[in-house]
Amino acid sequence: xxxxxxxxxxxxxxxxxxxxxxxxxxxxxxxxxxxxxxxxxxxxxxxxxxxxxxxxxxxxxxxxxxxxxxxxxxxxxxxxxxxxxxxxxxxxxxxxxxxxxxxxxxxxxxxxxxxxxxxxxxxxxxxxxxxxxxxxxxxxxxxxxxxxxxxxxxxxxxxxxxxxxxxxxxxxxxxxxxxxxxxxxxxxxxxxxxxxxxxxxxxxxxxxxxxxxxxxxxxxxxxx
Amino acid sequence: xxxxxxxxxxxxxxxxxxxxxxxxxxxxxxxxxxxxxxxxxxxxxxxxxxxxxxxxxxxxxxxxxxxxxxxxxxxxxxxxxxxxxxxxxxxxxxxxxxxxxxxxxxxxxxxxxxxxxxxxxxxxxxxxxxxxxxxxxxxxxxxxxxxxxxxxxxxxxxxxxxxxxxxxxxxxxxxxxxxxxxxxxxxxxxxxxxxxxxxxxxxxxxxxxxxxxxxxxxxxxxxxxxxxxxxxxxxxxxxxxxxxxxxxxxxxxxxxxxxxxxxxxxxxxxxxxxxxxxxxxxxxxxxxxxxxxxx
Numbered sequence: 001x002x003x004x005x006x007x008x009x010x011x012x013x014x015x016x017x018x019x020x021x022x023x024x025x026x027x028x029x030x031x032x033x034x035x036x037x038x039x040x041x042x043x044x045x046x047x048x049x050x051x052x053x054x055x056x057x058x059x060x061x062x063x064x065x066x067x068x069x070x071x072x073x074x075x076x077x078x079x080x081x082x083x084x085x086x087x088x089x090x091x092x093x094x095x096x097x098x099x100x101x102x103x104x105x106x107x108x109x110x111x112x113x114x115x116x117x118x119x120x121x122x123x124x125x126x127x128x129x130x131x132x133x134x135x136x137x138x139x140x141x142x143x144x145x146x147x148x149x150x151x152x153x154x155x156x157x158x159x160x161x162x163x164x165x166x167x168x169x170x171x172x173x174x175x176x177x178x179x180x181x182x183x184x185x186x187x188x189x190x191x192x193x194x195x196x197x198x199x200x201x202x203x204x205x206x207x208x209x210x211x212x213x214x215x216x217x218x219x220x221x222x223x224x
Numbered sequence: 225x226x227x228x229x230x231x232x233x234x235x236x237x238x239x240x241x242x243x244x245x246x247x248x249x250x251x252x253x254x255x256x257x258x259x260x261x262x263x264x265x266x267x268x269x270x271x272x273x274x275x276x277x278x279x280x281x282x283x284x285x286x287x288x289x290x291x292x293x294x295x296x297x298x299x300x301x302x303x304x305x306x307x308x309x310x311x312x313x314x315x316x317x318x319x320x321x322x323x324x325x326x327x328x329x330x331x332x333x334x335x336x337x338x339x340x341x342x343x344x345x346x347x348x349x350x351x352x353x354x355x356x357x358x359x360x361x362x363x364x365x366x367x368x369x370x371x372x373x374x375x376x377x378x379x380x381x382x383x384x385x386x387x388x389x390x391x392x393x394x395x396x397x398x399x400x401x402x403x404x405x406x407x408x409x410x411x412x413x414x415x416x417x418x419x420x421x422x423x424x425x426x427x428x429x430x431x432x433x434x435x436x437x438x439x440x441x442x443x444x445x446x447x448x449x450x451x452x453x454x455x456x457x458x459x460x461x462x463x464x465x466x467x468x469x470x471x472x473x474x475x476x477x478x479x480x481x482x483x484x485x486x487x488x489x490x491x492x493x494x495x496x497x498x499x500x501x502x503x504x505x506x507x508x509x510x511x512x513x514x515x516x517x518x519x
Contacts, residue, residue, distance in 0.1 A: 050501040
């Protein structure tokens with residue numbers, strides 16, 4: 001893809017125009033700049049001191065204690081410091097540190113299989129819960145037609161019973177009015193007291209649902 | 225990077241010019257604009273652009289948001305949990321395809337090598353702040369119609385349109401997870417190598433992110449390669465383009481390069497120590513260490 005073309009004492013790199021956008025490509029073609037590299041990014045130099053790393057003198061009294069300790073970061077590390085080459089076997093880690101790291105990782109970072117297994121378990125539980133809910137709803141819905149039919153039947157029965165009851169009461173009232181001459185609630189109190197035993201007897205009959213009109217015995221009531 | 229380059233053309237020119245002093249130098253016309261100086265002359269003087277009397281002129285204006293004493297807007301609106309847990313949510317810096325094409329055109333990102341977050345940051349295409357809960361970069365499909373580069377790119381998230389645009393041009397896109405420590409190392413590799421610590425293992429994503437990175441639709445790095453191929457075909461059908469065959473490409477070797485699950489840098493394995501000053505790499509030899517770094 002990149003070929004070097006020597007021209008005029010300079011080496012220009014000819015890059016293929018595959019990755020360059022359409023507008024840029026047309027610009028390059030029209031201006032015949034195919035032999036020249038497009039404007040490159042020229043970042044500021046970093047000025048890192050890689051050739052003269054600072055290595056603290058362990059024998060000197062002036063170096064602070066913390067720079068003399070093992071495993072210090074920065075230029076006192078195993079890569080450049082006085083431990084260069086000596087700790088290559090462990091690459092700066094003591095056995096105890098390594099064991100601690102391994103323990104921590106096993107506790108806080110389980111392997112992928114464990115995570116996938118946990119995810120499957122969570123998914124399974126969610127599905128189970130959802131299915132249980134749906135099944136419950138379906139079961140209850142299946143009971144609904146029968147429940148509706150029963151309720152409707154009960155409602156009809158109540159309605160007919162009420163209407164029958166109403167008819168019977170009006171019939172009994174009519175009979176009572178016929179026999180007493182007036183509506184029962186319009187009788188004077190003295191008369192009611194007189195008629196009380198009989199009325200109580202009639203109430204019992206009324207309760208049992210029988211007719212008030214006597215058929216064989218003489219009730220002894222006065223006609224008005 | 226910082227090593228002194230051999231003296232070039234500029235030095236030859238300098239040698240032939242007369243002595244350069246401050247008296248011979250001046251800025252490019254139009255590059256320096258004079259500052260506005262207040263309190264001087266007819267236009268900058270008098271009230272010096274501060275207005276007439278009052279708090280404005282005397283510099284005693286109340287704090288931002290104050291509205292004269294009644295309950296200000298920012299206090300009258302009730303709180304709601306929109307920002308709850310915002311500091312725990314992972315964030316991904318957006319990178320549009322338009323910007324990526326711009327970077328490639330300018331030569332800031334080299335498309336002939338796999339494009340990593342390191343390459344994007346080195347080319348100053350994007351700024352990642354791991355301490356601000358940034359977990360990486362997400363590819364956004366703005367500029368998908370003008371994108372025309374064949375690249376092997378690794379990002380943390382990508383929209384469907386962006387994946388289609390890259391694959392349409394014969395490129396390869398992968399989504400990979402970097403834990404915050406690995407991310408910090410990835411975006412600033414040189415300061416990390418100067419520390420002299422061994423390269424750590426890249427941690428696996430958390431349980432909530434595992435489904436994302438095992439999904440072939442997202443081109444996750446933990447997904448099954450066969451399912452990824454099927455997803456590529458399905459996406460090509462959906463967006464109506466013919467999927468180019470990468471295996472017959474001249475850049476197949478570069479396009480097929482992918483990092484290991486535990487690898488942070490291409491060509492460097494976890495456990496190695498890089499010595500930049502002496503240009504050496506130290507590798508562990510202890511069995512326990514090797515076992516740990518290979519797990």
